[in-house]
Amino acid sequence: MENQSLPEDQLLETERLILRPLQMGDAAGLLGLYAMPEVTEFTDIPTMKEEAQALRWIEQLNAMRSAGQGLRWGVFDRESGDLIGTCGFHHWDQSRRRAEVSYDLSPRYWGQGYMREALQAVLRYGFEQMRLHRIEALVDPRDTRSQNLLYGLGFKLEGVLRDHDFIKDRFQDDMVFALLEGEWKKQA
Template sequence: MIEENRFPVIETDRLNLRQVTKDDAESILAYLSDQDVMKHYGLEPFDSIDDALDEIAWYQAIFEKKTGIRWGITLKEQGRIIGSCGFLNIVSEHRRSEIGFELSKEYWGNGMASEALESVITYGFEQLNLQRVQALIEPPNISSQRLVERKGFIREGLLRNYEFTCGKFDDLLMYSLLKQDYEKMSYST
């Protein structure tokens, strides 16, 4: 799984996916304080730089514990974090992980989330040797459902009252992509 302590950088046509640092706190606060971005995130919108620093500390902790890896999404020409994408809850013995992603609202609808997600999925199957990648998505989050479906994920079912977030129980749809499904997809290299 995550073998080395050096954080991998992923480059796509338009994006660089890199480690998030404390220097990125203002950028993270900018989009994670947006009500629309946080609508299906499972947390209240951020309201302080400390919230952003806590998020960055979580990214660092899951990487150090080898239970996840979260890349900051940047435009190649800028370097400012505009979202994140990565794995959490990696279970090495079963070669599975959850995947998550979010993007600043100003970049919605132009394929950047798709580009970042595709590169992270490829990393998961080819570098982390995953067998299964799963996505847990709230039923009202239609755009995320469509995105993972375009990437080959199969809806497996509804997990009722699966999480308690923001003062309420949320249902989550379980999606999965298996390595053999990924290998049939056109974005496989």
């Protein structure tokens, strides 16, 4: 199976959110998000201290999208226009029709259903546009918010990979969650 190209415009809209690929002009908002240690705590994204780090990260995301390896959206509050999080796919294996989903959100928006709303649109895009059969998520066992979010979206816990990741100078276990296309269709 040859690499599928994605449309240039990957705009997704929900009731409260607009999701679009990040642009260089979003660097200040991204820095504001990733300067908060609680946002990057369970990720391999370093807590950012300067806008140049955000610009480099946006460049990496654009390169990943261009190479057909994944895509990540900025999550913008429809009312204020503020960048409040990011979410998307990486480790996209087109021949096996699977990808890994990841996400982050400003603490100001935690517990209000924003990331659930964003991920519902992203999962739909993954299954319908990217033709994924399986969407995986790797979660730090300490990240109970993320676990609850995934369970609520219909993901199933498949197991724990011991010392699977080396993040922020330590090995950590990863809980493996997955949602299959057929499971998603039953609940959609």
